[in-house]
Amino acid sequence: MKLKMRSNGEGIGYDIDKLKFSLDESTWQRAVALYEAGKVKGFAEDPFGFSAVVDGGHRYRVSVSRRQFDRCSCDCYLGEHDELCKHAVAVAIFAVLGGRKLGTEERERHAGIRFCGKTGDIGTDELAEMKRSVSSALRLIRPYEGPSRIWFSYQNALDEGCARIDAILSELPAGRRSAKYLISLLLRMDKKLCEGGVDDSNGTVGNCMERIVGLLESFAEADPECIREFAPLAGRSTCFDWEEPLVAIIDSHAEE
Numbered sequence: 001m002k003l004k005m006r007s008n009g010e011g012i013g014y015d016i017d018k019l020k021f022s023l024d025e026s027t028w029q030r031a032v033a034l035y036e037a038g039k040v041k042g043f044a045e046d047p048f049g050f051s052a053v054v055d056g057g058h059r060y061r062v063s064v065s066r067r068q069f070d071r072c073s074c075d076c077y078l079g080e081h082d083e084l085c086k087h088a089v090a091v092a093i094f095a096v097l098g099g100r101k102l103g104t105e106e107r108e109r110h111a112g113i114r115f116c117g118k119t120g121d122i123g124t125d126e127l128a129e130m131k132r133s134v135s136s137a138l139r140l141i142r143p144y145e146g147p148s149r150i151w152f153s154y155q156n157a158l159d160e161g162c163a164r165i166d167a168i169l170s171e172l173p174a175g176r177r178s179a180k181y182l183i184s185l186l187l188r189m190d191k192k193l194c195e196g197g198v199d200d201s202n203g204t205v206g207n208c209m210e211r212i213v214g215l216l217e218s219f220a221e222a223d224p225e226c227i228r229e230f231a232p233l234a235g236r237s238t239c240f241d242w243e244e245p246l247v248a249i250i251d252s253h254a255e256e
């Protein structure tokens with residue numbers, strides 16, 4: 001295969017979502033700022049990866065692997081301590097986008113889940129597509145089997161999976177179909193935590209589940225019909241009693 005002179009994202013082991021969801025918010029935003037200010041200069045690629053000079057106060061020499069963006073080098077302070085820096089991420093963004101501006105959706109990474117404020121039933125195709133995206137994010141939430149040297153990359157995978165789930169669910173309108181889906185998703189995540197060998201010592205997955213519970217609480221307020229879909233939770237025991245706020249809603253609704 002002939003390599004193109006200008007990067008168009010072909011044959012790269014990551015894309016914008018991969019970068020965005022596997023980085024912490026501040027590294028991501030700083031890298032985007034460098035990229036958008038045109039600080040990535042002299043970009044070049046070879047079969048193994050990319051190199052450029054990033055003008056961030058000093059002129060840093062950066063190279064990034066084609067397969068994994070966190071295999072990189074930079075002569076800044078962090079880079080010299082083998083830490084991933086914003087300069088390397090800015091070069092990775094350049095490799096994927098080839099200088100094109102980021103769209104608003106590409107750039108934004110809300111922390112957590114935000115209820116979009118809409119009500120009504122989600123369309124069948126739209127829901128199917130959403131389920132597919134969530135299922136692929138759930139594949140990052142897998143059992144921990146060691147060895148301990150992969151602990152950090154394992155936790156990063158959990159972070160990335162949950163950040164992706166947050167972003168996807170922030171699009172859901174309040175309605176019975178969405179509520180039903182979220183309840184089944186919670187039960188699936190509960191199973192992963194209780195029986196699936198997921199090591200959630202950092203609480204990443206548990207916190208994500210609590211955010212989904214919070215979203216369902218907003219749904220119940222926006223459209224009380226959603227509460228009917230909470231029924232499978234009544235009388236169930238779960239790994240950390242995350243269902244309690246929703247069961248309380250069922251109970252208070254039954255009294256009315």
Ligand SMILES: [Zn+2]
Pocket residue numbers: 060074075076077078079085086087088
């Ligand atoms: Zn750097």
